[in-house]
Amino acid sequence: MPEAFSERNWQVLLRAIASKNVIPIIGPAAVTVRTDSGDQPLQALAAPRLAQELGLTTPGQYRTYNDVARAHLGRGRSRPELYDELRLILDSYSEPGAALLELAGIEDFDLFVSSTPDSLLGRALQQRRKSFNPLKDSFWFHPNLRSQQHTHEHADQNNPCDLPSQFSRPLVYQILGSTESQDFAVWEEDYMEFVCGLIEKRENLKRLMHKLSTANLLLIGAPSEDWIVRFLLRLARGKRLSDSADNPCYLAEDENAMSEAMTFFFDHGSKHTRIIRADPVQFALELAQRWQQHRKIAQPATTVEFFARLPDQCPRDAVFISYAKEDKAAVAQLGSALEHAGVPFWVDKRNLEIGESYERALRTAVMDCSYFVSLISPNSESDYARYVHKERTWAAERYTEGSVFYVPVLLDFAANAGPQLEPPVFHKIERERLTPERLPALVQRLAELVQVLRSTGKRPRG
Numbered sequence: 001m002p003e004a005f006s007e008r009n010w011q012v013l014l015r016a017i018a019s020k021n022v023i024p025i026i027g028p029a030a031v032t033v034r035t036d037s038g039d040q041p042l043q044a045l046a047a048p049r050l051a052q053e054l055g056l057t058t059p060g061q062y063r064t065y066n067d068v069a070r071a072h073l074g075r076g077r078s079r080p081e082l083y084d085e086l087r088l089i090l091d092s093y094s095e096p097g098a099a100l101l102e103l104a105g106i107e108d109f110d111l112f113v114s115s116t117p118d119s120l121l122g123r124a125l126q127q128r129r130k131s132f133n134p135l136k137d138s139f140w141f142h143p144n145l146r147s148q149q150h151t152h153e154h155a156d157q158n159n160p161c162d163l164p165s166q167f168s169r170p171l172v173y174q175i176l177g178s179t180e181s182q183d184f185a186v187w188e189e190d191y192m193e194f195v196c197g198l199i200e201k202r203e204n205l206k207r208l209m210h211k212l213s214t215a216n217l218l219l220i221g222a223p224s225e226d227w228i229v230r231f232l233l234r235l236a237r238g239k240r241l242s243d244s245a246d247n248p249c250y251l252a253e254d255e256n257a258m259s260e261a262m263t264f265f266f267d268h269g270s271k272h273t274r275i276i277r278a279d280p281v282q283f284a285l286e287l288a289q290r291w292q293q294h295r296k297i298a299q300p301a302t303t304v305e306f307f308a309r310l311p312d313q314c315p316r317d318a319v320f321i322s323y324a325k326e327d328k329a330a331v332a333q334l335g336s337a338l339e340h341a342g343v344p345f346w347v348d349k350r351n352l353e354i355g356e357s358y359e360r361a362l363r364t365a366v367m368d369c370s371y372f373v374s375l376i377s378p379n380s381e382s383d384y385a386r387y388v389h390k391e392r393t394w395a396a397e398r399y400t401e402g403s404v405f406y407v408p409v410l411l412d413f414a415a416n417a418g419p420q421l422e423p424p425v426f427h428k429i430e431r432e433r434l435t436p437e438r439l440p441a442l443v444q445r446l447a448e449l450v451q452v453l454r455s456t457g458k459r460p461r462g
Contacts, residue, residue, distance in 0.1 A: 005276045014294040015341070017106065017109070018342055020110060020447055021216055022215060023111050023218065025223070026100070026113070026114050026221065027220060028041070028043045028064075028224070030100070030281055031118065031221075032096070032098070033093045033096065034095035034096065034098075042116075043064055043116075046089050047067065049089050054072050083186065090117065090119075093118065093120065096123050096124040097120075100284075101128055102288035102289075103121075104127070105129075106291050111171050111173065112172045113212075114172055114174045117184035125172065131169040131170070132169060132170055137171050139172070139173045140180065141161045141197070142183075143193050143194060143197025143201070145160065159204045161204065162205045162206065175198070185224070191228050195228060195232065195235070212237075217233070220280045221252070222253050233273065241273065247272065251273060253276075253277070253278075255277045258275070303328050303331075306331075314348075315346060317368070319344065319450065320346055320371070321334065322392065323347070324386060327380070330377075330434060334442070341443050343447050346365065362390075370450055372398075377410075396425050406429060407432065409431065410433050432445075
């Protein structure tokens with residue numbers, strides 16, 4: 001990889017992916033198909049075939065669908081014929097290349113945005129993520145708000161082009177149309193209609209737009225012409241691209257494929273966009289490899305090692321974890337998972353020293369934290385004199401009913417055997433359970449809570 005994208009940049013990106021705060025946007029340069037001679041770019045194979053089917057001379061000179069469309073429409077031929085022929089050709093390719101398969105295998109990606117109309121990304125997810133159902137988990141945009149009659153239980157039938165209100169499995173969203181639709185983005189006018197449609201129908205796409213505006217965006221291959229890239233990013237952010245450095249965007253693209261104007265714009269005009277000068281396919285393969293390595297980061301060999309490397313002082317806006325000293329192993333389990341996901345947290349490791357200055361510092365940590373996680377076990381509930389109860393009392397001083405701040409997590413408790421020693425204000429809050437099976441969901445929830453607070457400055461209702 002180019003020196004401009006350093007090891008530190010990689011670690012920042014991988015931590016954001018681990019916290020499930022990155023949305024990959026897959027462009028045509030990253031869409032390859034498996035052939036007898038190896039992986040080939042889909043567009044490079046399909047465009048000459050399309051030219052031949054439409055009766056254009058020297059079909060080998062056409063490299064993109066846009067090239068073919070210009071020649072076809074320039075002869076006065078119809079647009080529907082263009083879509084019909086391209087649909088048949090694209091649907092004939094069923095074996096996604098290694099880049100799409102590797103990206104589909106990155107389990108920290110819950111939402112994939114495709115800027116191409118083919119179904120190869122969905123096919124890759126079918127192979128790598130067994131929970132993916134293309135009939136339920138594929139969505140696409142159309143300017144007329146036409147979409148598949150989805151059977152997803154949370155699909156919004158009034159706004160069929162929006163994301164479902166809830167989903168636990170990966171989704172594919174084809175933002176510039178799909179071959180399943182009557183038409184899709186092939187040439188300049190199509191792109192203009194789809195981009196303008198996304199702007200005009202923004203109120204019908206609230207869940208999609210919220211996702212795009214609050215996550216880090218990773219464009220792997222530019223969707224099309226450079227003006228389309230800029231319009232899509234502007235649409236996703238909902239504000240001037242030069243105004244904010246929050247939630248960075250990344251564009252992995254071959255430098256030779258980018259115009260001088262787009263390179264200058266992203267290097268100097270957009271504070272939060274970083275160009276990764278690399279072939280999109282090679283970048284996708286390296287990203288998947290690095291993600292696997294990052295995922296396999298060794299857990300601390302012992303609980304002692306985990307606590308030894310924690311800072312003495314609580315960073316401002318970190319998640320505060322309150323616990324009984326007998327539950328250090330559970331703290332290490334949760335803390336290691338949060339660390340891997342890039343979620344800032346703090347655990348007191350000084351064995352609950354006695355003293356006025358220590359108590360004052362601990363209270364300050366509770367007052368400055370972003371969220372308060374209370375690990376509740378028979379150990380913590382055995383004696384009201386334990387420090388965990390002081391910490392909960394301080395947390396109750398900050399708590400505002402109706403907003404999320406206090407996150408109770410049960411250890412070794414039956415779900416219906418709730419503790420009696422929490423401040424009364426917390427008794428109605430639904431409790432999490434810390435088990436190996438539920439740990440990923442708990443970490444994801446905390447990551448999302450932290451991200452909401454960072455992006456809006458407010459805690460979510462709940």
